[in-house]
Amino acid sequence: MIKVHPGESRFKVDTGWLVSRPSFQFGAYSDPGNSGFGVLRVFNDDFVAPGKGFGAHPHSDMEIVSIILKGEIRHEDNLGNIEITKAGEVQRISAGSGVIHAEYNPSGTEELNFLQMWFMPRERGTTPSYETSRYDPSKLINALHPVVTPTGAEDAASIQQDMTIYLGRLEAGRELEFRQEPGRRIYLFAIEGELTANGVRLGERDSARIAEVSELKLAAPGGPAFVLLIDLP
Numbered sequence: 001m002i003k004v005h006p007g008e009s010r011f012k013v014d015t016g017w018l019v020s021r022p023s024f025q026f027g028a029y030s031d032p033g034n035s036g037f038g039v040l041r042v043f044n045d046d047f048v049a050p051g052k053g054f055g056a057h058p059h060s061d062m063e064i065v066s067i068i069l070k071g072e073i074r075h076e077d078n079l080g081n082i083e084i085t086k087a088g089e090v091q092r093i094s095a096g097s098g099v100i101h102a103e104y105n106p107s108g109t110e111e112l113n114f115l116q117m118w119f120m121p122r123e124r125g126t127t128p129s130y131e132t133s134r135y136d137p138s139k140l141i142n143a144l145h146p147v148v149t150p151t152g153a154e155d156a157a158s159i160q161q162d163m164t165i166y167l168g169r170l171e172a173g174r175e176l177e178f179r180q181e182p183g184r185r186i187y188l189f190a191i192e193g194e195l196t197a198n199g200v201r202l203g204e205r206d207s208a209r210i211a212e213v214s215e216l217k218l219a220a221p222g223g224p225a226f227v228l229l230i231d232l233p
Helices: none
Strands: 002-005 017-021 040-049 053-059 063-070 070-075 082-086 091-095 100-105 112-119 131-133 143-149 163-172 175-179 185-192 195-197 200-202 207-211 215-219 226-233
Touching: 002 200, 002 215, 040 185, 053 070, 063 070, 063 082, 063 163, 070 091, 070 112, 082 091, 082 131, 091 143, 163 215, 200 207
Parallel strands: none
Antiparallel strands: 002 207, 017 040, 040 112, 053 100, 063 091, 063 112, 070 082, 070 100, 091 131, 143 163, 163 226, 175 215, 185 207, 185 226, 195 200, 195 215
């Protein structure tokens, strides 16, 4: 089953400095019938104005992944981490038993765009941790490259859950195949361009929730496409 959710149909938050489109209920968007997909609980497409951001706030028992698409984000937390993550990099926070952090756009001129995802952890109450990683953009060309995995790697962040996040850039007319074991799920998000998933069309910023599909064929028939795929339990 492939269920497409058009990007423009998502709830929109616009505070003046923040424009956000959550895929699942979050903050002001309340929809108990749309509270997650497998262990995925939050998928927000956020645009943050220069010099603005989120003040200190707590999290616990959640795996938080931010993929920076444009600009940069400054992170500070009570664990002593202070770091700027840039476009092409990935930030992961394991909130575990509890962490307090703040994040904002440190640029005075450039808008920040990032995808923030929250996942239920494999185990509750673990020691909080933080890391960033940078992937090689060339590895994304006509391939699905893992940028977050359960074990981590030199160019992939680790996560405390049985899941993997892939990024891929398809050139016009190219196809990719993805296979997974029965009983698992796929969350698909078209970052740029248009693509098809087993012939089902996704426009730019559309998402798809996929279940009971062991073999998925992605194609970019009309032009280049940038895609995010999450393999979920």
